[in-house]
Amino acid sequence: MKQITTMKMPEKVVIPVSEPLVDVGEMVKVGQKIGEGEHSSVSGEVVAISKLPHPFGKSVLSAVIKTSGDVSVEFQPKKNPSPDEIKQIIKEAGIPAELSPSDIVILNGTDEKPYVTANHALMLEYPDEIIKGLKILMKATGASRGIIGIGVSDSDAMEIMNATREGGIETIPLKTTYTQGMEDLLKHAIIRDAEAMVSTVGMAKAVYDAVFMGKPLIETVVTVTGARETQNVLARIGTPLRSIIEHCGGYKGEPKKIIVNGPMTGVAQPTDEVPVIKGTYGILIQYDVQMEETQPCIDCARCVDVCPMNLLPNVLATSADNARFDICATYRVVDCVECGACAYACPSKIPIVQLIKYAKAELEGEE
Ligand code: SF4
Numbered sequence: 001m002k003q004i005t006t007m008k009m010p011e012k013v014v015i016p017v018s019e020p021l022v023d024v025g026e027m028v029k030v031g032q033k034i035g036e037g038e039h040s041s042v043s044g045e046v047v048a049i050s051k052l053p054h055p056f057g058k059s060v061l062s063a064v065i066k067t068s069g070d071v072s073v074e075f076q077p078k079k080n081p082s083p084d085e086i087k088q089i090i091k092e093a094g095i096p097a098e099l100s101p102s103d104i105v106i107l108n109g110t111d112e113k114p115y116v117t118a119n120h121a122l123m124l125e126y127p128d129e130i131i132k133g134l135k136i137l138m139k140a141t142g143a144s145r146g147i148i149g150i151g152v153s154d155s156d157a158m159e160i161m162n163a164t165r166e167g168g169i170e171t172i173p174l175k176t177t178y179t180q181g182m183e184d185l186l187k188h189a190i191i192r193d194a195e196a197m198v199s200t201v202g203m204a205k206a207v208y209d210a211v212f213m214g215k216p217l218i219e220t221v222v223t224v225t226g227a228r229e230t231q232n233v234l235a236r237i238g239t240p241l242r243s244i245i246e247h248c249g250g251y252k253g254e255p256k257k258i259i260v261n262g263p264m265t266g267v268a269q270p271t272d273e274v275p276v277i278k279g280t281y282g283i284l285i286q287y288d289v290q291m292e293e294t295q296p297c298i299d300c301a302r303c304v305d306v307c308p309m310n311l312l313p314n315v316l317a318t319s320a321d322n323a324r325f326d327i328c329a330t331y332r333v334v335d336c337v338e339c340g341a342c343a344y345a346c347p348s349k350i351p352i353v354q355l356i357k358y359a360k361a362e363l364e365g366e367e
């Protein structure tokens with residue numbers, strides 16, 4: 001069975017662009033730069049540039065492109081680029097990767113969020129590309145070791161990555177605990193006394209595309225759960241959620257909630273017209289039957305026990321709920337890394353991370 005299905009070209013895409021380089025009425029090609037670090041994922045006409053809902057909350061300036069044809073710019077791969085050239089290529093391709101001198105490059109191949117299997121599918125479908133992308137990251141950062149962390153239950157991915165890997169690259173089985181993907185924890189779990197750069201198998205694949213194909217980051221793999229068919233879908237950046245859900249057979253009923261990126265840290269969407277962006281890896285549709293009722297806090301302190309940042313998530317959530325953002329600030333809400341461990345542990349199903357995000361946004365607005 002194919003692990004990742006590819007969507008046909010969507011009718012339109014909505015791509016967030018902070019500083020647009022194109023005007024309404026202009027025709028663009030696949031891969032054309034349309035803003036700082038942003039490229040069109042389709043060919044067609046720019047029909048609007050306006051503030052539109054973004055999957056992570058606020059409305060942001062976005063270019064709406066109505067698709068016509070399938071015309072690409074000429075992608076220009078670079079042969080044997082130097083470390084500085086690699087950094088430039090990655091930046092130009094719009095890949096959100098921070099490259100600093102490192103001893104080790106670690107790729108997170110775990111799918112630590114419930115209902116998400118995108119990393120697993122990527123390793124099964126693109127092992128060569130991921131290994132080559134990792135080698136490129138190692139060259140750019142000066143690292144002599146590469147490590148790929150793979151969930152202990154993903155034995156097929158472990159097998160294929162072991163069969164594909166080259167010298168200097170190891171694979172490590174990781175328990176897929178809920179917070180495993182968080183960068184600092186992953187670094188801590190794998191290596192203690194070395195400078196490590198942490199990225200993901202998806203980013204390594206994007207780096208491969210940029211260097212070996214000359215292709216900017218214009219597509220991403222998203223796990224869709226709750227549509228008629230659960231699928232990992234290769235979708236173009238800017239594709240409305242509705243189009244991806246249709247690709248997966250459509251809704252199974254009247255959706256109650258559409259959540260982007262996992263049930264604990266993800267954000268419930270006001271509409272299925274919001275687009276897939278570079279940070280999207282999961283779409284979860286919930287219906288009545290799956291909804292869990294939030295109960296009052298019972299002061300069990302499980303959230304406190306699991307918080308890797310030593311915060312008091314219960315205090316933060318209650319204070320945010322009561323609009324006491326001053327208390328949230330006092331209790332260091334800004335230090336929350338939004339790993340979701342507290343919400344995962346909470347027996348009362350309190351949406352702690354959503355409340356924390358709310359408090360952070362309010363405090364940011366006060367600055
Ligand atoms: S989401 Fe924030 S408050 Fe909750 S456990 Fe993670 S760091 Fe702590």
Ligand code: SF4
Pocket residue numbers: 296297298299300301302303304313314317342345346347348349350352
């Ligand atoms: S885990 Fe949930 S119920 Fe328990 S103290 Fe934290 S917020 Fe309250």
